Amino acid sequence: MTHPVLLIDFGSTYTKITAVDTDSGTLLQTAQSFTTVETDIRDGLQNALQKADVTLEDFAAVYACSSAAGGLRMAVSGLMPDLTSKAARMAALGAGAKVVRSFSHELTQDDQEEIRAIAPDILLLCGGTDGGNRTCIEHNARVLADLDPAFPIIFAGNRSAKDTCRTILKDRNVYYCDNVLPALDTIRVEEVQQIIRAIFQKNIVRGKGLSQVNEILDRIAMPTPGAVHRALELLSGGTKNTKGWGELLGVDLGGATTDVYSMAAGDPQMANVTLKGLPEPFSKRTVEGDIGMRYSLLGVVEESGYERLAEISGLPSAQLPAMLASLDTEKAYLPSDTAFAALDAAVASEALRIAISRHTGRLEEFYTPMGRQYLQTGKDLRTVNTLIATGGALLHAKDLPAIVSRALYTESDPSLLLPETMEIWLDRNYILSAMGVLAEHDPDAALAILTKELVHVRNEQ
């Protein structure tokens, strides 16, 4: 018996198909073609199916995820930047959304105009812990009440303000759920994320020129980054029948952004460490919009600098500006000569270092009357030693351990709690998002396929 299932990822550039047999837990084949969201998204899918020499009728089930047409674009609003705004942002990112704008405090008329112009797919409205501040979220609800584009709003703020906001927002499409930050030491992102996913399935797909595919498959289950996130959660946590891999990091190095995922508690490792700031979810995603291989190349250069890129690539720094400028204009360029390959590897390495560092927690040292004390903010990832790598630049990299090496803990910056060592597993066939979608239906098969298909990249030395 076989049970063939097709997973489709309508990406911003490529439509990827992954065919699996869930009975044996094996990958059958993968193929990809350009996404054709401007004309008819079914064309790109047909092209990919033709390449693989299959038709939709060959499969017992077809499931999909999508980041086409800009992905899931969300705006979030909270009260204090480091408290409810940050919690709202974490919740949206964790659901696989792209946070296009994050507001704090009371929304102004300018903000209102900006939201109108952005026209987000969803706005997440937060502010105040339960029983806490309600003037801010009530004010913001009034600002949103008669805003033109009828995007859905998720209310996940102070529960004491819920009834008032319900009245203020009675003419809008609002989903009400529990506060994302009910108390300062409790962050609750799961319910918000479920609602985001439900809205995505119901509304967003239609608005993105994706409705044509609804005729040929059941539904597009989630945004692509959400699917990648789900796959990593499955790999880390396992299923009822199979143990997972435990704590791990994931990185998706793309052309425009770099996504970092951690499935890790990141608790302090010593007794004299005090944890500060917002608690972070075990399963956390961050997105660096200014860090990427092509569209965000200059963001990497800006943070890293020519000198450092020259040192890593072994190229004379005088050559770099011209080379980088040509990479910046030729977005589709794939390095063919050794100099450009070395530069690309250096950019990839720096992109990983910057993105993983921003995701990682920090430790500050203080000399107090009671001796040496430490304050930790964010996750301590020093003992997390599994890295799942995906994204074109990493798939084709020659020496991945060298590229990853700059994202490791170093004595020269002991305050940055990066992993001390990392075993690298490469998503060679680009199946992470597909397995995240499959995980919703057959987690055991998805985990079995992931375990078979991820390739352990060993250090060459």
Place this chain on the structure above:
Amino acid sequence: MDKQQVVMGVIGADVHAVGIRILDYAYTEAGFSVHNLGVMVSQEEFIQAAVETDAVCILVSSLYGHGELDCRGLRDKCREAGIGDILLYVGGNIVVGKQPFEEVEKRFLAMGFNRVFPPGSTPEEGIETLKKDLQISS
């Protein structure tokens, strides 16, 4: 009606963790919704927490003698953050050495604190004072 929210913590580089937990327990028992920020709390953390929780009072604890330095400017920052009217309480061993309490109290009142509690004060004294200041009948 929602419970009254209070924010408490040990200010500065002070890591005395036991007393604040006792206060947390006592104020919770007395009917307040307590946001205990723990030890090594900065002025900014107190203020951010107070704004987000709409707290009626910030209770600052300090036991290592450097409280005077740590507390300076807190009232002004509250005013900047739009919560200039919030009650500020401070207690513990808030100054270096043994100084007459009346003088210490005067200095902290001048810094903008509403109530100053000497070493040895019980949690109940603070709770009763707070209820009076908030005009809650007990």
